[in-house]
Amino acid sequence: MKNVAVKEKRNKPGRGWLDNKGLEFSKQQEMDFSYTNIDKLVRYSLGENAHFDNALYYNNDYSITLETAQKQKCEFVCDFLNITEGSKVLDLGCGWGGFLKHLKDIKAKGIGVSLSTGQVKACHKNDLEAYVKDMRYIIPSDFGYFDAITAIGSFDHVATLSDYKKGVQDDVYDDFFHHVYDLLPKGGRFYIQTMIFGKNMIPFEEMNINAPKDSIPYICALQLKHHPNSWLPYSFGHLIKVASPYFNIIHQSSGRLDFIETNRQWNKRFRKFNIRKYLWFLTLLPKFIANREFRYQLDVLRYNPNRLCFEKEILDHARMVFEKK
Secondary structure, eight states: OHHHHHHHHHTSSOOSOBOTTSOBOOHHHHHHHHTGGGHHHHHHHHOTTOOOSOOOOGGGOTTSOHHHHHHHHHHHHHHHHTOOTTOEEEEETOTTSHHHHHHHHTTOEEEEEESOHHHHHHHHHTTOOEEEOOGGGOOHHHHOOOSEEEEESOGGGSBOHHHHHHTOHHHHHHHHHHHHHTTSOTTOEEEEEEEEEOTTOOOGGGOOTTSOTTSHHHHHHHHHHHSTTOBOOOOHHHHHHHHTTTEEEEEEEEOHHHHHHHHHHHHHHHHSOOHHHHHHHHHTHHHHHHOHHHHHHHHHHHHOHHHHHHHTTSEEEEEEEEEEO
């Protein structure tokens, strides 16, 4: 009954960060704010099937291309989850379809869900199966059962700041893992790739968007502005603990240094000249003038708080494989 109560409470809209008009974000509003708003920037810079998540550089070999590192990540996930031709895979928070495209290439059946309408439209444009649906509440009657499930960069958004403040973050994670558990056979595997708080994380109360722009309080506040209705897990141990009623841990590793390099490569591509990209920037001028929260989003692109948080060890990055008990 505890899980049901949490689910019903969390399905109600309006539990999140304030927008420019003093209204609260729902989870779908946050995903559109964080991702649909930058849909064209991402696709024009990183390609139609963009991987907007951490790549994998074996042995910190940063001489390879970003595309090779992203392919290595996909192969790493498929190897650990025993995904082969014909496997049925659910990609929770599928983004612009980077992993779905890899599944299609190896002739596995991939189904993706996202609350960003822009991301799902991009998947459809590229003939990938994706749905606008809240990844936290998928049940067998939606798409059936799966051989493997992934949450590549999307687990960051499972819990909200309100969940943290209300002291129910672990209950929310329990509910999520229970949903995933119900979709897999015994021994089925679930891959999570997520940001987690690092050793230099500061308390929420110390974050300050008006602090000096080279300060940790400002960097952390700007990071939160980028994802205004999300709150991260605290550590590898935190995730293992909340998953333990349902899953055993099979693999864990940090991708912090890889994420620093991935962000460097993204920045090069975001700043590379493209006439369509710069014409798109011009269309943002009215929103830039009228919406303070959107101006913070452009500051995110300018200051790249993600990379700074990883460099300063405010954030860490977890790659984790779980196996259903």
